[in-house]
Amino acid sequence: MRNLLTRKSFNFAFIISVGLLALLPLYVEMTGDDFYLDLANRLMILAIAAVSLNLILGHGGMISFGHAAYLGIGAYSVGIPAYYEIYDGLFQIITAVFVSGVFALLTGAVSLRTKGVYFIMITMAFTQMAFFGIVSIEEYGGDDGLVIDTRSTFGNFFDLEDTVTLYYFVFVSLLISLFIVKRIMESRFGMVISGSKSNERRMQSIGYNTYRYKLVCYVLSGCLCGYAGALLGNFTNFISPEMMDWTASGELIFMVLLGGSGALLGPLWGAASFVLLEEWLSSITTYWHFFFGALLILVVLFARGGIDGLLSKIGLSK
Amino acid sequence: MDWVLIITQLLNGLQLGLLLFLLASGLTLVFGIMDFVNLAHGALYMIGAYFCASLSEVTGSFLLGIAIAIPVTAAAGAILEVSIIRRLYSKDHLDHVLATFGLILCFDTMVHFFWGPEGKAIELPAFLDGRLAILPGVEFPTFRLSIILAGLLIAFGLYFIISHTKTGMLIRAGASNRQMVSAHGIDIKSLFTIVFAVGAAMAGFAGMMISPITEASIGMGNEIIIVAFVVIIIGGIGSIKGAFLAAILVGLIDTMGRSFLDTLLKIIVSEESAETAAPALSAMAIYILMATILAFRPQGLFPPKGR
Numbered sequence: 001m002r003n004l005l006t007r008k009s010f011n012f013a014f015i016i017s018v019g020l021l022a023l024l025p026l027y028v029e030m031t032g033d034d035f036y037l038d039l040a041n042r043l044m045i046l047a048i049a050a051v052s053l054n055l056i057l058g059h060g061g062m063i064s065f066g067h068a069a070y071l072g073i074g075a076y077s078v079g080i081p082a083y084y085e086i087y088d089g090l091f092q093i094i095t096a097v098f099v100s101g102v103f104a105l106l107t108g109a110v111s112l113r114t115k116g117v118y119f120i121m122i123t124m125a126f127t128q129m130a131f132f133g134i135v136s137i138e139e140y141g142g143d144d145g146l147v148i149d150t151r152s153t154f155g156n157f158f159d160l161e162d163t164v165t166l167y168y169f170v171f172v173s174l175l176i177s178l179f180i181v182k183r184i185m186e187s188r189f190g191m192v193i194s195g196s197k198s199n200e201r202r203m204q205s206i207g208y209n210t211y212r213y214k215l216v217c218y219v220l221s222g223c224l225c226g227y228a229g230a231l232l233g234n235f236t237n238f239i240s241p242e243m244m245d246w247t248a249s250g251e252l253i254f255m256v257l258l259g260g261s262g263a264l265l266g267p268l269w270g271a272a273s274f275v276l277l278e279e280w281l282s283s284i285t286t287y288w289h290f291f292f293g294a295l296l297i298l299v300v301l302f303a304r305g306g307i308d309g310l311l312s313k314i315g316l317s318k
Numbered sequence: 319m320d321w322v323l324i325i326t327q328l329l330n331g332l333q334l335g336l337l338l339f340l341l342a343s344g345l346t347l348v349f350g351i352m353d354f355v356n357l358a359h360g361a362l363y364m365i366g367a368y369f370c371a372s373l374s375e376v377t378g379s380f381l382l383g384i385a386i387a388i389p390v391t392a393a394a395g396a397i398l399e400v401s402i403i404r405r406l407y408s409k410d411h412l413d414h415v416l417a418t419f420g421l422i423l424c425f426d427t428m429v430h431f432f433w434g435p436e437g438k439a440i441e442l443p444a445f446l447d448g449r450l451a452i453l454p455g456v457e458f459p460t461f462r463l464s465i466i467l468a469g470l471l472i473a474f475g476l477y478f479i480i481s482h483t484k485t486g487m488l489i490r491a492g493a494s495n496r497q498m499v500s501a502h503g504i505d506i507k508s509l510f511t512i513v514f515a516v517g518a519a520m521a522g523f524a525g526m527m528i529s530p531i532t533e534a535s536i537g538m539g540n541e542i543i544i545v546a547f548v549v550i551i552i553g554g555i556g557s558i559k560g561a562f563l564a565a566i567l568v569g570l571i572d573t574m575g576r577s578f579l580d581t582l583l584k585i586i587v588s589e590e591s592a593e594t595a596a597p598a599l600s601a602m603a604i605y606i607l608m609a610t611i612l613a614f615r616p617q618g619l620f621p622p623k624g625r
Contacts, residue, residue, distance in 0.1 A: 063412050110609055114616045117355055117411055121551045122612050125605040128544060132601035137594075246544060250357075250419045257416055290427035296420025300413045301405060 013311050014265055017272070021171055025164045034163060041167050043275040044174045045231045050255040050267030051177050052224035057253065058261035059185055060217050061197035062112070065120045066127030067252050070100045070222050072134065072244030074229020079146045079239045089152030089160065093230050100226025101219050103130070108218035112211055124246055134241045145240025152234055160234050170231055174268075177224055182264055184220070193217050258299055260308030269307040322456050327577050328570070329452075333462050335569025336469025340524035341546040342553070342561040343476060344517025350493035350556020352510055354403065355411050357418040359521055359546065360539025361425035362398075366391040366522020367534035368429055371438040380443050384526050388519050395518020399511050407510075422540065429536050437535035440526075465527045472520065473562055480558055489513060493556040545572075548608045554618030564619065568604050575600035 021040060028037045049071055056062040077096035081087070107126040114122055140146050151166065153159035160166040184190045196203045196210040203210050233239050242248070251274065259270025277295070281288035303310070345359050369390050374383030398421075406417055442461055449457040480486035488509055491499045500506040525534070532538070549568050553560025580596035587595070599606075611619065 057412075063415070065415065107609075110613045114612055117349070117555065118551060118612060118616060118618075120355070120411060120415060121547050122609060124544065125548060125551075125608050129602045129605040129609075132605075133598050136598035136601055247419075247540065250415070253412070254416060254419070257412070287427045287431055289423045290431075293420035293423030293427070296423070297402065297417045300409065300417040300420070 011265070014268075017268070018175070025167055028164075037163055037167055039275060039279060041163070041170055041235055043272055044170045045228055045235055046252075046255065046275060047268045047271035048170075048174050048177050048228040048231065049225050049252055050259070050271045051174075051181055052221045052228060053252050054256045054259075054261060054267045055181055055184070055221040055224070056214075056218055057256055058263070058266065059190065059197065060193045060214060062214060062218065063120050063253075064111075064123040064218075064221075065246065065249050065253065066107075066123035066125075067221075067225055068244045068246070068248035069103065069127035069130045070225035071229040071232055071248065072130060072239075072241065073100045073103060074226040074231075075233030075236075075239040075243055076134065076140070076146075076229075077226070078152060078230050078233035079148050080140055082148045082150060083140065083146060087150050087153045087159075089154045092152050093227060096226045096230035097223045100229070101223045104219040104222025105215070108215050108222070112214050112218065124249065127244055127246060127249060131241050131244045131246075134244070141240070143241065145238055145242070148233060148237050148239065151237070152230075166234060170235070173227070173231065177227075178264065178268070180224075185264070189213065189216070254296060258307060263308035266308040269311070273307060323577070325453065325456050326458060327573055329458055329466065330462070331570035331573035332566065333465050333469070333569070334573055335566035336466055336473070337524050337528060338542070338546055338549050338569055339469060339473060339562055339565035340520045340527075341542065342549040342565050343473075343558055344520045345543075345546055346550040346553065346556055346558065346561045347489065347493070347513050348517050349550060351489060351496065351513060352407055353496070354407055355414040355418065356403070357415060357543060358398075358421035358425065359517070360543030361422050362391060362395055362518040362521040363525040363539040363542065364429060364534070364536070365394060365425065365525075366519075367440075367525035367529040367538065368433055368438060369394075369522070370526035371440050371529060371534045372433075374440055380440060380446070380530070383440075384523070387526055388523055391522030392515040392519035395522075396511055396515040398518070399514040403514065404507075404510070426536050426540075435536065437533040438529070439533040440530045442530045446530075461530060468523075468527065472523075476558060485509075485512075545604065548604055551618055552608050552611050554620035557618075557620040560618060560620035568607070571603050571607060572600075575603040579603075 021044070024036060024040050028034050049067070052070070053064065053067045056064055074096040077099055078092045081092050081095065086092075107123070111119055111122045111126065134140070135143055151160040153161075158165055160169060185194070192203060192208055192210070192213045196208070196214060200210050229243075232243070255270035255274045256267055257270070258273055259266035259268065277292065278288075281291055285291075341359065341363060345356060348354050348356050348359070366387060370380075370383045370387040372383075373386045373390075374380045377383055377386070402417075402421070406414055409417075446461045446464060448460050450460045450463055452458050452463070478486075480489060488499060488504055492506065492509065496506065521539075525538070529538075545568065549564045550561050552568065553562070553564035576597075579600045580592050583592035583596050583599075586592075615621075
């Protein structure tokens with residue numbers, strides 16, 4: 001809410017990071033070092049996924065521990081058509097969004113009847129179902145995963161084969177998804193969602209059927225994450241059930257919380273710090289997971305509000 | 319149908335169920351009394367297995383290894399509770415999930431650091447390594463049988479402690495109303511530590527019992543902990559009885575599904591589609607079960623009273 005009310009204020013950190021991301025390919029062009037391009041690509045794709053999770057987790061208070069399912073569904077919506085040599089990006093993306101939406105509708109309808117820990121666990125259980133479902137289909141690689149030999153094409157206009165094209169495609173997608181989530185949260189619908197996070201019973205007694213609102217929000221979030229999954233499949237060129245392992249869902253939650261849940265730009269900061277930290281720590285030591293885990297515990301104990309909270313404190317974010 | 323196979327698989331299901339119960343009972347107590355979601359419970363299962371592997375190696379005896387490893391795992395649990403977990407009780411569930419997820423990463427890395435990336439096998443003593451004829455014509459591995467026996471003994475012991483001793487009464491009271499218990503002057507902090515340590519010991523014991531079959535490996539707890547969560551959700555959080563019944567149910571459904579679902583499906587659909595659908599369905603069976611139960615009973619089968 002705080003972010004919505006003071007949205008006129010100038011968001012310094014956001015402008016800087018968008019500028020840097022937009023100019024990065026130029027720098028890479030000059031130095032020829034496309035390591036940073038890959039890093040930023042992964043960062044932005046995960047940021048879109050985190051933005052989608054933040055929609056239900058941060059704004060709606062629905063703690064989904066199964067969001068990686070949609071990354072998997074999206075990636076397989078690129079991989080399975082590609083397996084049959086259908087590379088049409090529009091078809092793949094529509095499939096990704098549609099199948100994710102249907103999966104979210106079906107599982108959300110059951111999950112949202114439960115509360116608290118039960119909700120956390122049932123969302124995780126549904127993702128495990130999707131995980132084992134994919135693992136057991138030998139045709140599409142089962143455990144071993146599937147290689148995507150050709151990235152999505154969009155008619156004769158362009159294709160994502162070139163890393164820089166893919167990069168800008170992802171970049172624009174990220175901006176659009178931030179914009180969409182912002183509009184959703186400013187709308188009447190979004191107000192009902194935040195309202196049912198802070199006091200669901202009150203919203204119900206005003207006369208809102210919060211279950212339906214939350215379900216729609218859940219489906220929207222699933223669709224957006226499915227889209228991110230389609231990008232991820234294109235980016236990695238290799239997909240496997242690992243993408244929807246429950247630890248992947250845990251990492252998404254970490255990104256949202258690290259960035260600051262409920263803040264519009266939180267997921268962006270979260271995904272950025274996640275990817276950069278992972279890269280930095282793993283270059284220092286093989287045992288980097290230990291420090292990563294310790295950091296998680298420290299964030300929980302001492303830094304609720306995440307990075308966005310810190311940025312607001314020093315006045316760099318609204 | 320092959321009756322020998324059915325009986326063997328029923329016993330295997332029972333064995334898996336009891337193993338799950340060892341994990342789930344600690345989890346459901348910690349969850350029920352302290353309202354704490356502990357994803358890192360699987361890490362205790364793992365370190366129990368590793369402690370046992372090393373101690374059996376040092377002492378040269380599997381049984382001695384277990385006997386020392388159990389109190390060591392309990393102590394590790396107690397230390398964990400006092401140093402980190404205790405600070406988390408006042409936070410919300412999301413924080414629990416996140417912090418214990420962090421703990422999993424820490425534990426997995428520590429095991430990697432101390433024991434190396436390879437798994438550790440545990441050698442069984444000769445008298446446990448054979449097969450036993452339980453019925454004429456039906457043989458079953460002695461060790462799996464002893465897992466069943468140990469599991470049933472612990473389940474019975476736990477039942478006795480919880481329903482017939484003062485500590486058990488406090489635990490039950492804590493599960494239904496924590497504040498009321500501490501308002502009566504009970505030192506709830508120490509009770510929490512004890513319960514956590516006992517839960518850790520049981521999880522560790524489960525790890526010790528499985529690793530002679532599968533060997534102790536990094537991340538071994540990460541898959542089974544999710545199944546243990548399914549068990550306590552089905553059973554109703556905080557209920558030992560629920561955990562026991564749900565664990566057996568899940569163990570049986572999982573094992574029987576994996577071995578007989580394709581045969582059953584072949585009666586209904588064509589052979590070919592049965593062979594593709596059966597592995598997927600049997601892997602998903604317990605999650606389908608959980609979703610169905612939660613759809614009708616959002617609090618599980620035996621929700622503790624008073625909440």
